[in-house]
Amino acid sequence: MTLFSLGLVRGIIGQVIAFLAGMALVVVIRALMGLPAWAAEPAWVVGGLVSIVGFLVGVGALSDWLKWIRGEETPLRHGPPEGKPAWVRYFEVDYNHKVIGVQYTVWGLFLLMTGGFFALAFRTELVQAGIQFLGYDLFNSFIGLHGIVMIAAILLGVGGMANYLVPLMIGAEDMAFPRLNALGFWINVPGTLLILLSLVVGGWDAGWTGYPPLSARGPIGYQLFFLGVYAVGLSSIVGSINLIVTTLRMRSKGMSLFRMPIFVWAVFATSLIQLTATQLIGLSFLMVLVERVLGMGFFDPGVAGPGQQLMEGGGDPLLFQHLFWFYSHPAVYIFILPGLGIISELLPVFARKPLFGYKWIAMSSLAIALVGFLVWAHHMFVSGMNPDLRIPFMFSTLLVAVPTGVKFFSWVGTLWGGKLHFPTPMLFVLGAISVFLIGGLTGPMLATVTTDIPLHDTYFVVGHFHATMFGGFVFPFFAALYYWYPKVTGRMYNETLGKIHFWIMTPAFWVQTLGQMTTGMMGMRRRIADYDPTLGAGNIEAVHLVITLAGFAIALGVVLMVYNFIQSAEVGARAGVNPWRSRSPEWQIPSPVPEHSFPSPLRVVGEPYDYGRPGAYVALGAAGDD
Amino acid sequence: MSAVAAHADVEAHVAEADYQERTRRNRLGLWLFFVSELFMFGGLLVARFYLWRENGEIVRPELDQNLGLIITSILLLSSYFMNRAEVAIAHNDRTNFLVSLLITAALGTVFLVGVVVFEWGAHLRPWDGVFGAVLFGMTGMHALHVLSGIILILNVWWLGTKGHFSAEEHWGVEACAIYWHYVDLIWIFFYPALYLIGRAVPA
Structure with a gap:
């Protein structure tokens, strides 16, 4: 070959x-x-x-x-391609959801590290006031690239978990539309390559939000960024169609909606947002794209016509912000809902206790998805929009705390009186809860108009945002990677290395996020390459140094994890069918999961989270067998 | 009945159930796609009512009313023939099916010509401020969907001439028909937004 x-x-x-x-x-x-x-x-x-x-x-x-x-008829091929080594299928179009799930996850991890590289580069620049090694333009391009590459990485990570787990968890043989599934993964690759390619045509210097008029007049890199985001967004949409149809139509016998594993509920709620809201970021970026190419006056009040003469009667930049945030706020719920689902999924396994308030958890995911559509203008309190709109958006934003609080209550209730075990996935779940708590508690300060006005566009927002992303996605994602690694590879990861990863990353992240909030309170603005060294009574450079060191520590943790996974795939101990003693369907079949996951149809015979109680959740084979 | 024939009968039954289940999944998937697209078209409508305003009053550019009425009627008429094609194949009436498809595609093409040649060829240009931007943005996005619909119809027609589709199994036709009606429905909202609502100002 x-x-x-x-x-x-x-x-x-x-x-x-x-x-x-x-x-x-x-x-x-x-x-x-x-x-x-x-x-x-x-x-x-x-x-x-x-x-x-x-x-x-x-x-x-x-x-x-x-x-x-x-x-022509196109029968689905099963198994690895003929005449080639088995690993080749991971670099090919393959229609098996487990292969696609791994493809998503690996490409997502690659992007996570790429995005992290950009962050480390500009964090190093920020250690001292003044410009040391990144120019203004490159600094600006790097902050934008850090943002959008991380967003793509998170979407791919979510897609990886959902594609691998949802069919297994509901006892389906595969996703509803396997070809669409493969397309949904592969379109990400040219999309993210275009985003990275934008660096060679001048980058793009107004941040990942791409606000016009700056983005309408910036370098050509913006166009490749728009096209790349469009491709990644298309992947979100077709992926969500696939997941919704799979969840609604392909559940095994007895798997009623309220007997599904809670992660499936989280993915379902996420898919509803992805299906609808994603169109709006695509549309708003497409409008800027044609505005630049054809001089169409959507957003830039003084639009450049053909031949670059400035024309009268252009559009309104606020319209862009409305369209853009209508996706980009719900987008953060796309990122965190599956992660919160992972927390709810794993806690009962390691507490050996039923999940507290299953139905409330399931419904709270849907509630967050719904309320998430009504809050977008809280990003625009200082944008110059009609000030009367601030109050309703403040209240709707604060309302998000209610279903999120339901989740926290359930997590505490699940832990309460449980027989707790602390392997690496459980540590990351607890880390996620603690980090998401600080992200959640700083939310109301930014949702409230009076406190948001002075805090807007400062590093306080950066700290808040990273706490929600790490607590809502990164920590649960890493927990999921460690937890399902034995199921995917058939081998155990190195527990010691996993724990070292956790104990490096968690304190480092706490230092980073609290440090960011501190610099924000000192008056540090977001997205600027240079700052006044006298801020915070002259302490700001020291705080920036600490944040940067913490950032490098987090990167070290991620490298340890990747090393652990690569190494353990060769030398790890055989994991067996069910190392975590889970009741979930995917743990009742061999590791790694065979080509056709279930040898016989799955039947649901009990409740999903009755840990510590007799009886099983699922059974394999016909009713007479047990 | 011999054992072999009985077995074949069972297999045919399984295959048919399989086809029906796959069609149900396909149908749900297609409708979800429509829901998704609805947000995109809705975003364009938001842009129209946000940008086409003068001192708070909703305005619209002076457009050729006859042209708007004619192309709208033609598109609605085409939906009738699309439905005729679907009903025809459901009754195994292949001639009627193929002819209706061609009429639908022809009417769709007339609509497309009306938008692209006559509407776009009139006085407004894409770079003419918010009027040009929104007019070309909305009609352009819709025309792209009409064009893809015509291509789908012609594809279905071509497969139909080769003997594909039957009264029992014609998901391809159904999908194409729902898509065409959907694109039609979008225009029902776009037409008044572009041609009727608000005070006409000379563009």
């Missing part, structure tokens, strides 16, 4: 060829229209757009659909 036979390599070659073909197309059309043949902006836009399709054709994600157009 050659390198060329790897789907990923074919995809990247396809993307490069399509990029050049798209650029050539623009040159030819412009020449035919009698315009100057080369114009960088339209060439990069069309090239970038076509390159996404080129990647998908190259990797083979579209081949079955192209056959359907011709009316």
Whole structure:
């Protein structure tokens, strides 16, 4: 087998060829229209757009659909590709949800580390006031890239957990639409490559929120950023369609909605947000994209017409903020709901006790998803929008605390009087609760208009946001990685290394987030490369140094984890079927999970979280067998 | 009945149930896609009512009312023929099915020409302030959906001429028909937003 036979390599070659073909197309059309043949902006836009399709054709994600157009049958292939080593399927289009789940997770971890690299770079720049090694433009591009690459990483991590676990947890043989599932993963790859490629065309210097008019007048890098986000957003939408249909139509016998594992509820609520809200970030970025290419006056009050003359009667930048935050606030619930689901899923296993208030937890996920749609303008308290809108948005935002409080109450109730065990996943779950608590408690200060006005756009917001992201996604995600690692690989990870990872990362993160809040209180603004060293009575540089060191410590922890996973896949002890003594369906079948997960149809015979009580949750085989 | 025939009968029954279950999943998936798209089109409507205002009053550019009425009627008419095609294949009436599909595609093309050649060819240009931006944004996004619908219809028609689809199994036709009606429905909201609501001001 050659390198060329790897789907990923074919995809990247396809993307490069399509990029050049798209650029050539623009040159030819412009020449035919009698315009100057080369114009960088339209060439990069069309090239970038076509390159996404080129990647998908190259990797083979579209081949079955192209056959359907011709009316050909396309039976699903099962198992690894013939005549190739088994690991090759992870670099190819594969329709098995377990393979796709691993693909999502690995690409997500890669992006998580890439995003972390950007963060470490500009954190190092911030250690001292003044500019040391990153220029202003590169600094600005790096903060934007840190933001959007991390968002893509989180979406991929969520997709990885959901794709791997949901069909196993509800006893389905696979996802409802396996081809759509593969497309949903693979479209992320050209999308994220475009986002990274934006660095070579000037980057983009107004942050990941892409507010016009700055983004409408910034470097061409913005266009590749928009296209990349569009691709990643498309993945969210098709992924959510798949997950909703799978959850609603493919549950095994007896798996009523209120007997599903709680993680499935969390993913269901997340999918509802992804399905609907994602369209709005796509639309708002698409509008800026065409505003730049065609001079359409949506957002920039003084829009640049063809030939770059400034034209009268342009649009309204506030409209962009409304459309943008209508996605981007619910987006944080997309990030945290699956993580909170992981916490609720794992706590009963390690407390050996039923989950406290199952139905309330399930409904609170839906409630957070619903209320999340009504709060977007709390990002705009100082934007100049109608001040009368602030009060209703303040109240709706504070309302989010109610269903979130329900979750905390249930977690404490589950822990209360339990027989607690503390392997690495449990440590990360407890770390997640503690970190999410600080993120949650700082929320009302930012939701309340009076306190938000002085805190807006300071590092206090950065500290709050990172606490919610780490507590709501990163810690639970790492807990999930350690917890299901034996199920995916069949081997145990190294427990000592896992615990070292936890005890490095958790204190480091606490220092980082509290440090960020402290600098914010001292008056440190977000997204600036340079600052006044006399802030905080001259202590601000010292605090920045501590935050940066904590950031490097977190990175060390992540590297330890990756090393642990790679190493343990070779030398780890055999995990067996059910090392955690879980009642959940995926732990009743062999590790690693076979190609067709369940040897016989799954039946639900009890409640999911009755730990410490007799009887099982699920049984395999026909009713007469047990 | 021989044992072999009975077995084949059971297999056919399983395959049919399988087809029905897959169709139910497909149908749910398609409707979820519509819900998703609704938010995108809704966002465009929000942009229209946000930007087409003068001192708080809702305005619209002076557009050719006859053109708007004609293309809207044509698109609605095309939905009738789309429905006829679906009913025809459900009764195994292949001739009627194929002819209705072609009529639908033709009417859709007339609509597309009306938007792209006549509406876009009139006085407004995309870079003409908020009027141009919103008009071209909304009609452009909708026209893209009409175009994809026409391509789908022609694909279904071509497969139909090759003998695909039957009264029992025609999910492809159904999907295409629902999509076409959906695109039609979006225009029902876009047409008054662009042509009727608000005070007309010379653009």
